Amino acid sequence: MAKKDDYRRLMDTEGAAVRANTTAFNDGRYESVAKLDDYEELKERARAIKEDAIERLPELVEQLRETVEDNGGTVYVADDADDANEYIREVVADEDAERVVKSKSMTTEELEVNEVLEADGVDVVETDLGEWVLQVADEAPSHIVAPAIHKSREGIADLLNERFDPDPPLETAEELTEFARDHLGELIEDADVGMTGANFVAAESGTMALVTSEGNARKSVAATDTHVAVAGVEKIVPSVSDFAPFVELIGRSGTGQDITSYISLFTPPVDTPTVDFADDETPLSELDADREFHLVLVDNGRLAMRDDDQLRETLYCIRCSACSNSCANFQSVGGHAFGGETYSGGIATGWEAGIEGEDVAAEFNDLCTGCTRCVNACPVGIDIPWINTVVRDRINRGADEGSFDPLVDGLTPDAEDEGSPPLGKRFFGNFETVAKLGSATAPVSNWLADAGPSRWAMERVLGVDRRRYLPTFRRETFSEWAQSRPSGRTDAEGTGRRVVVYPDLYTDHVLTDRGKATVRVLEALGCDVTVPDVRSSGRAPYSQGMVRTAADHAEDVVESLSEYVAAGYDVAVVEPSDLAMIDREYEKLLPEDADALETVSANTYEALEYVYGLVTQEGADASALTDPRPDEPGVVYHSHCQQRTLGLESHTVAVLERVGYDVTTTDVECCGMAGSFGYKTDYYEISMDVGEQLRGQLDAPENEARIPVASGTSCLEQIDALLAREPTHPIELLDPNRD
Secondary structure: OOHHHHHHHHHHHOHHHHHHHHHHHHHHHHHHHOOOOOHHHHHHHHHHHHHHHHHOHHHHHHHHHHHHHHOOOEEEEEOOHHHHHHHHHHHHHHOOOOEEEEOOOHHHHHHOHHHHHHHOOOEEEEOOHHHHHHHHHOOOOOOOOOOOOOOOHHHHHHHHHHHHOOOOOOOOHHHHHHHHHHHHHHHHHOOOEEEEOOOEEEOOOOOEEEEEOOOHHHHHHHOOOEEEEEEEHHHEEOOHHHHHHHHHHHHHHHHOOOOOOEEEEEOOOOOOOOOOOOOOOOOHHHOOOOOEEEEEEEOOOHHHHHOOOOOHHHHHOOOOOHHHHOOHHHHHHOOOOOEOOOOEOOOHHHHHHHHOOHHHHOOOHHHOOOOOHHHHHOOOOOOHHHHHHHHHHHHHHOOOOOOOOOOHHHHOOOOOOOOOOOHHHHHHHOHHHHHHHHHHOOOHHHHHHHOHHHHHHHHHHHOEOOOOOOOOOOOOOHHHHHHOOOOOOOHHHOOOOEEEEEOOHHHHHOOHHHHHHHHHHHHHOOOEEEOOOOOOOOHHHHHOOOHHHHHHHHHHHHHHHHHHHHOOOEEEEOOHHHHHHHHHHHHHHOHHHHHHHHHHHHOEEEHHHHHHHHHHOOOOOHHHOOOOOOOOOOEEEEOOHHHHHOOOHHHHHHHHHHOOOOEEEOOOOOOOOOHHHHHEOOOHHHHHHHHHHHHHHHOOOOOOOOEEEEOOHHHHHHHHHHOOOOOEOHHHHHOOOOO
């Protein structure tokens, strides 16, 4: 089955449930973290603890081993999945166990321990409600926290009614929960071994923290006299006091709860007597408390990830699922598409590449568009898009070196000299050359590109979906226009500000009107404006995982802009994704140029952010900008993903309101276009499915007469495809020459 067919099937069968649940979790996160005055401080503390723990990991493993063994337990450090499973098999066999009851554990999913024990004739029972439902359905989890998130209540009722034939049939959520509780309770009573994971483990005391919503972990431990805890080595932190920020953050980040229902701390072996369910007369205090405890610490690639500078941050992950919940693509297709052998969502690329291999990560890596909505959501500040980009780069370098194409590769040379990315990625990654050629030969290039045979060929060879409108290249580029005209500012209007308007790729070659509007707006506010001849930011190759090419662009851009900044210029950027390159991605691409980059970044602004500063701090006269027309009912504004990650949405809203517009805003996480993602035939339908959520807000009764406004190139393209009315960039509304 082709990828796009598989995605369509998942959107049809699982998409509605996944979207409803992840959206609810995500909305809950926004609400819950807003109550915390020290949210960012908590995140910084949590990250610092993880950084320290991973740095000292070998030392902490040995400390934990000594502590647990002094307590009377056993610690086994397993090299890989086979090693861990063999040890667990031996423990279960030594107990002559017929049944093992388990609380939810992604690490045991990773090991596939259920299958191993079941092959030995052991009855393995998942006691987490979602995991048990999937065990009954013989399905894999689709979410790190809520494994059955893709199933509706009606679907679960149908499953349990068919499997267990209860009388009367189950229907409501209460009936389903009561049935599961009673059924699992009986199985737990007869269990011989309890198995859990561990959210965190304290090296100094051996204490484990289990964060759950159902209490089944406690039952699995208390009802059996043998407890096997399975945890990746990255779960170790130095002390119990280090649990505090994680307990505050994990529920809020994952499900939007201020705190989860159960926070269980075990310092094994636990002295609690083992419950004898057949004896209801003997006091619990008189029952046997001789418990056996085994902690299986799993490496399985983690220590190699620790030594990998670019995958290391993956080990900071606390598996809260915030990256999944905040991801528009995940909301459409869920973890059965956006995930590997075990892990799902944005962070899955790092886990799967480190544990299973890059070939597994390659199956879903392109579903991460680098929109960065997960960056601020992550409670430990992992740069998840960077990990996805690095792995994409490695996958590219492992591609078939014989796939050279004279058109795509010959006309678009780049720095990717080891291996060759697929033709589609190389085409999109070298879009600067395509744009220059398109402008130089326009309008012929536009006619040719849009011809039927050309669209067919681009879809077959490059994967460019023929249902997408193609960009229209302008014969005169924005930078050519700017450099051929006299200044539009008079000395009397001057603020003393000198500004470089950065000519991003689309503004320069396609959407030139927004560039011209930017120049006129800044000049109207008294600035001396110049548009330099400078290379594109590298966003295009970066998005395709062509890291060396992106770094080459970055180096040229920083060198060029440094000269202007040194001469006293500020830099205004129209396209938010290009600003994000300079502010966020360049520090990864140019670690040796930190000083020059810091100087450039400190003096670079998003265009409307700069306008806001001129009007509110520099005394520029906002009346020089165009007022709303009498017949204009207002605007509905959709901000760009990376613009929101950088915290810049409010500047645009404030400027539009200052000049007199009535502004409403959208709150979807992403428009779905995401640069080249929405052009690709494999992902077109996901892109449009995500876009439908935006259309619903733009066409809502309170917005249907408003002007749709967006700051990003991709957003404008997507909205243009979604709506009958044409969107515009906010800078064009302010243009003194607006028609």
